[in-house]
Amino acid sequence: MLASARLRLRGPPKQAIYQATRPLTGGRISSWELRVGHDDPGHVVASRESVIRRAVRHQQRHDGSVPTFSHTTESKMSAKSFVQYTPDCPFPVENCPYGVFSTSDRSKRPGVAIGDKILDLEALSRTPHWSKSPIAAEVVQKGTLDALVALEPEDWAKFRSYVQGILGADSPIAGDASLLVNQKDATMHMPITIGDYTDFYASYEHAYNCGVLFRDPKNALQPNWKHLPVGYHGRASSVVISGTSFHRPAGQILDKPGDKQPIFAPCRKLDYETEMGVIYGGKETKLGERLSPAECRRRTFGYVLLNDWSARDIQAWEYVPLGPFLAKNFCTSIAPWVVSPAAVEPFKAKQYDHDPQLLPYLQDPDGFNYNIPIKVEIKPEGEDAFEQVSLSNTQHLYYTFAQMWAHHSCTGCRLRPSDMIGSGTISAPGRDGLGSLLEKCNGGKTPYTVGKRTDMTFLRDGDTVRMSAVVKGDGYSIGFGAVEGTVLPVWEQ
Numbered sequence: 001m002l003a004s005a006r007l008r009l010r011g012p013p014k015q016a017i018y019q020a021t022r023p024l025t026g027g028r029i030s031s032w033e034l035r036v037g038h039d040d041p042g043h044v045v046a047s048r049e050s051v052i053r054r055a056v057r058h059q060q061r062h063d064g065s066v067p068t069f070s071h072t073t074e075s076k077m078s079a080k081s082f083v084q085y086t087p088d089c090p091f092p093v094e095n096c097p098y099g100v101f102s103t104s105d106r107s108k109r110p111g112v113a114i115g116d117k118i119l120d121l122e123a124l125s126r127t128p129h130w131s132k133s134p135i136a137a138e139v140v141q142k143g144t145l146d147a148l149v150a151l152e153p154e155d156w157a158k159f160r161s162y163v164q165g166i167l168g169a170d171s172p173i174a175g176d177a178s179l180l181v182n183q184k185d186a187t188m189h190m191p192i193t194i195g196d197y198t199d200f201y202a203s204y205e206h207a208y209n210c211g212v213l214f215r216d217p218k219n220a221l222q223p224n225w226k227h228l229p230v231g232y233h234g235r236a237s238s239v240v241i242s243g244t245s246f247h248r249p250a251g252q253i254l255d256k257p258g259d260k261q262p263i264f265a266p267c268r269k270l271d272y273e274t275e276m277g278v279i280y281g282g283k284e285t286k287l288g289e290r291l292s293p294a295e296c297r298r299r300t301f302g303y304v305l306l307n308d309w310s311a312r313d314i315q316a317w318e319y320v321p322l323g324p325f326l327a328k329n330f331c332t333s334i335a336p337w338v339v340s341p342a343a344v345e346p347f348k349a350k351q352y353d354h355d356p357q358l359l360p361y362l363q364d365p366d367g368f369n370y371n372i373p374i375k376v377e378i379k380p381e382g383e384d385a386f387e388q389v390s391l392s393n394t395q396h397l398y399y400t401f402a403q404m405w406a407h408h409s410c411t412g413c414r415l416r417p418s419d420m421i422g423s424g425t426i427s428a429p430g431r432d433g434l435g436s437l438l439e440k441c442n443g444g445k446t447p448y449t450v451g452k453r454t455d456m457t458f459l460r461d462g463d464t465v466r467m468s469a470v471v472k473g474d475g476y477s478i479g480f481g482a483v484e485g486t487v488l489p490v491w492e493q
Contacts, residue, residue: 082174085115090479097337101186108143150417188336199422206427246331251314269312274435277306288412293364296405302338337481349395381462
C-alpha cells in the first residue's frame with residue numbers, strides 16, 4: 001500500500017506538490033522517493049530530504065521567509081508499523097530516535113525507540129534481515145552511537161530509511177519478539193562519547209531577563225550579544241545520562257549582600273537550565289577550517305534534551321571577567337534518546353530577524369528554528385508528584401543551532417564527531433515560559449508555590465527536576481524522552 005502524502009509550501013507563486021510513490025512496507029528499504037510535480041506534467045525523482053531543501057530555498061528566494069509545512073507524509077506510516085502504539089505515542093516510526101541501552105542479561109548496545117519498545121540493533125545485526133549496506137556494520141561495533149555519528153550525512157539518511165522500513169507493517173521481523181525489548185526493562189546509557197561540550201547563551205528572553213536582574217532594562221544585553229552567539233567551554237566529563245543524581249556543588253560565594261570577601265560553602269542558589277543539545281557528526285574538521293551555517297546544518301546528527309545545572313551564587317562571584325567556570329562544570333544532564341533532524345523537519349519555525357544585521361559568516365538565509373515545546377516539572381523533596389513550572393520553546397532562540405556551530409568554527413577550531421553544544425537556557429515570553437529558577441523567582445526575591453512548598457526559590461536537596469518535549473504532528477507525535485535528575489547533599493570530605 002502506498003503511503004500517500006502531500007506537502008504544500010505556502011508563499012511562492014508556483015505551489016509545489018510532492019506525492020510519495022514508494023510503498024512504505026517492511027523489508028530492506030534503503031531509501032524512499034518522492035515524485036515532484038509542478039505546473040507541467042513532467043516530474044523528477046529525488047530523496048525526501050533533497051526535495052525539502054530545494055523547496056525551502058525556492059520559497060526563500062521569493063519572500064525570504066521560512067516555509068510553513070503542512071506535512072502528512074510520514075504520519076500515515078504510524079498505522080503501518082507492526083509495533084502497536086497510539087497516535088500520541090512519542091516514539092512512532094516517524095521518529096525512530098537512537099539510544100544505547102542494556103538489559104539484565106546483556107551489556108550496552110545501540111537501539112531505536114519504537115512505541116514502548118526498543119529495537120535491538122545488535123540482535124538485528126545477527127539476522128538475515130540486517131542491512132546489506134557496508135555502513136551497517138559500523139553501527140553496532142561498540143556500545144555507543146559513535147561509529148554511526150562518524151559516518152557521513154548521506155549514510156545516516158540511508159540507515160534511517162532502512163530502520164523505518166524494517167519496522168513497517170509487512171516487515172520480515174514482525175514475528176520475532178527477541179528483537180524488541182520493553183523500554184521499562186532497559187537501562188539507558190550515554191548515547192555517545194562526548195569529546196568536547198560547549199554551551200551557548202542564545203535565547204533573547206533569557207539573556208534580557210538576566211540582564212535586567214543583574215543590571216537594568218536599558219543595559220540588559222551586553223554590547224556584543226546581538227552580534228555573536230555568546231558561549232563558553234563546558235566539561236564533557238560531567239555530562240551524565242538522565243536519572244543520574246548529583247551532589248550539590250560547593251565553592252566561593254558571598255555570604256551576604258554587600259560582602260566583599262567570599263566564603264567557601266555549599267551552593268545556596270542551585271538552578272536548572274532548560275536547553276536543547278545538538279550533536280555534531282560526520283568527518284572531523286581540519287585545524288583552521290571554517291564551516292558555514294549550511295554545512296553545520298548538514299553535519300547535525302541529532303538533538304537531545306539537556307539540563308545544564310547551574311550554581312548561581314558561585315557564578316555571580318566568579319564570572320567576571322572570563323565567564324562561568326565552576327558554576328557550570330559539576331553536572332549537565334541529557335536525555336537518552338537522540339532525535340534526528342529528519343524527524344523534526346516538519347516542525348520548522350522562522351528564525352529571528354537580526355537587527356543589527358549579522359556579519360556575513362553568520363548570515364543564513366536558509367536558516368530556521370524549530371517549534372519544539374519543552375516542559376519543566378519539579379518534584380519537591382518528600383513529595384510524590386511532579387508539578388509543571390515552565391513551558392518554553394526552541395523557537396525563542398535568537399541564533400539558530402547552525403549559527404552557533406558556525407561561530408564555534410570561525411576561528412578554525414577543530415570539530416569532531418560526537419562533539420556537542422547546548423543552546424543555553426531557553427525562555428519564552430511570560431512568566432510561565434521562563435527556563436530557569438533564577439528568572440522565575442526574580443533572583444531569589446519572589447518565592448512561589450510548587451506542590452506543598454510555598455516558598456520555592458532555588459533547588460533544595462532531594463528535589464527532582466524533569467524536562468520533556470513532545471511536538472504534535474498530523475496524527476502522530478515526536479518525543480525527545482525526558483531528562484531527569486535529583487539533587488543530593490554536598491559531598492562531605
